[in-house]
Amino acid sequence: MKASEYPPYWHAEIETMSRDQMRQLQERKLRAAVRRAHGTAFYRRKLAEAGADPEDIRTLADLARLPLTTKDDLRRSQAEQPPFGDYLAVPLTDVAGIFASSGSTGEPTTALATAQDQQAWAERGARYFWAFGVRPHDVAQNMYNFQLFAGAWAVHHGMQRLGCAVITMGVGNSERQLQVMRRYGTTFTGMTPSYAFHLAGVAAQLGIDARRDLQLRSMIISGEPGASVPAVRERIEELWGARVYDWPGMQEALGWSGSCETQTGTHVAEDHFILEVLDPETRRAVGPGETGVAVLTHLEAYAQPLLRWWTDDYVVYSTDYCACGRTAHLLPCGIRGRADDMLKISGVRVWPSGIASALQELPGFGGEFRIVKDDSTVQAASGALTRLKLRVECGSGVDREPFAAAVAAKLKGVFNITPSVELVDEKTLPRFEHKTQRIVDERH
Numbered sequence: 001m002k003a004s005e006y007p008p009y010w011h012a013e014i015e016t017m018s019r020d021q022m023r024q025l026q027e028r029k030l031r032a033a034v035r036r037a038h039g040t041a042f043y044r045r046k047l048a049e050a051g052a053d054p055e056d057i058r059t060l061a062d063l064a065r066l067p068l069t070t071k072d073d074l075r076r077s078q079a080e081q082p083p084f085g086d087y088l089a090v091p092l093t094d095v096a097g098i099f100a101s102s103g104s105t106g107e108p109t110t111a112l113a114t115a116q117d118q119q120a121w122a123e124r125g126a127r128y129f130w131a132f133g134v135r136p137h138d139v140a141q142n143m144y145n146f147q148l149f150a151g152a153w154a155v156h157h158g159m160q161r162l163g164c165a166v167i168t169m170g171v172g173n174s175e176r177q178l179q180v181m182r183r184y185g186t187t188f189t190g191m192t193p194s195y196a197f198h199l200a201g202v203a204a205q206l207g208i209d210a211r212r213d214l215q216l217r218s219m220i221i222s223g224e225p226g227a228s229v230p231a232v233r234e235r236i237e238e239l240w241g242a243r244v245y246d247w248p249g250m251q252e253a254l255g256w257s258g259s260c261e262t263q264t265g266t267h268v269a270e271d272h273f274i275l276e277v278l279d280p281e282t283r284r285a286v287g288p289g290e291t292g293v294a295v296l297t298h299l300e301a302y303a304q305p306l307l308r309w310w311t312d313d314y315v316v317y318s319t320d321y322c323a324c325g326r327t328a329h330l331l332p333c334g335i336r337g338r339a340d341d342m343l344k345i346s347g348v349r350v351w352p353s354g355i356a357s358a359l360q361e362l363p364g365f366g367g368e369f370r371i372v373k374d375d376s377t378v379q380a381a382s383g384a385l386t387r388l389k390l391r392v393e394c395g396s397g398v399d400r401e402p403f404a405a406a407v408a409a410k411l412k413g414v415f416n417i418t419p420s421v422e423l424v425d426e427k428t429l430p431r432f433e434h435k436t437q438r439i440v441d442e443r444h
């Protein structure tokens with residue numbers, strides 16, 4: 001079958017459903033999800049504490065009666081009743097996989113999945129990859145870290161469900177990755193933005209020109225923000241000669257939204273998740289166009305049901321319809337950033353991904369930077385960041401003084417913050433294959 005002969009959607013009925021029908025579907029699934037959750041000691045306790053009766057939760061408007069579930073709740077449950085906590089809704093005989101978070105923001109938490117959970121990952125993967133333009137004749141190379149990381153497996157299942165020929169590489173071993181891409185004519189890959197830059201650097205050293213020597217057409221770039229940041233996406237597209245798409249998520253809510261071919265944002269998988277966007281302080285719903293924290297009620301979680309999951313991810317949602325014909329709400333910036341790497345400087349919210357985007361637009365940028373917390377930028381008593389200090393790589397042969405001034409002017413223009421800028425030579429800051437830690441703490 002030629003690419004043009006395939007239908008435009010993976011699951012047309014769901015993807016183009018009217019919003020009213022989608023609401024009814026969500027409400028039907030919500031009642032079942034609340035019943036599943038209420039089967040666990042964890043949610044029986046939480047609902048009782050909040051005075052919520054599961055039978056009263058029937059419509060989307062009733063959601064607000066349910067308590068929020070945070071990462072700390074899960075951590076506490078698993079610490080008190082190791083290793084799985086008291087929110088497992090199925091016997092261990094029904095569990096198909098055990099995974100764990102990286103622990104980048106505290107104690108790692110364990111995630112379990114049944115075969116039905118994995119089918120839901122596969123369905124979302126296939127649906128989004130199809131929206132990226134991937135078809136069954138594609139050769140897909142998965143370069144995510146498989147070690148305990150559920151995301152890599154969600155990508156794997158999605159690629160297989162769609163019908164791709166899947167090459168399971170995992171992250172690292174860069175020369176081999178490139179050899180494999182050439183030998184098997186890889187057309188679709190998945191990796192983190194950090195690794196996309198790293199691997200492009202290795203390719204350049206080996207004299208491989210992505211456009212001439214590879215067949216690559218599309219890439220999922222996720223695991224950290226980047227693919228929905230236009231300047232970062234364009235830079236990766238330029239390096240690889242391929243289109244870049246986002247499929248963000250976390251182990252508790254894998255791939256809950258994803259790009260479509262228009263690259264104008266990520267669509268929410270609304271038949272699998274009910275999205276609320278809440279103000280981080282008042283916890284009230286914010287309107288379209290306003291920044292808030294994504295809160296997800298998982299309608300397709302079987303091993304570990306999750307109601308009103310506080311993702312800690314900041315998003316903006318839009319009620320406009322997308323040109324692709326999919327009716328699901330769109331997050332025009334994907335995930336703007338995580339609460340734990342958000343910086344508040346003189347009242348302004350800044351994310352490392354936003355700074356990356358601004359720097360990518362500057363000619364002469366060496367590709368990497370750090371946000372430096374030290375005694376000159378952090379108020380000792382409160383721990384609050386009072387100034388922004390950046391350590392930025394400067395390309396070789398670039399005039400340093402004008403470049404430093406351009407960095408300061410760019411940040412002033414974008415965030416209304418004037419940073420102090422320290423330049424270092426390009427390729428001197430460490431590159432990470434999985435996730436890049438851009439905030440360095442040098443306080444005494």
Ligand SMILES: [Zn+2]
Nearest residue numbers: 260322324326
């Ligand atoms: Zn769309």
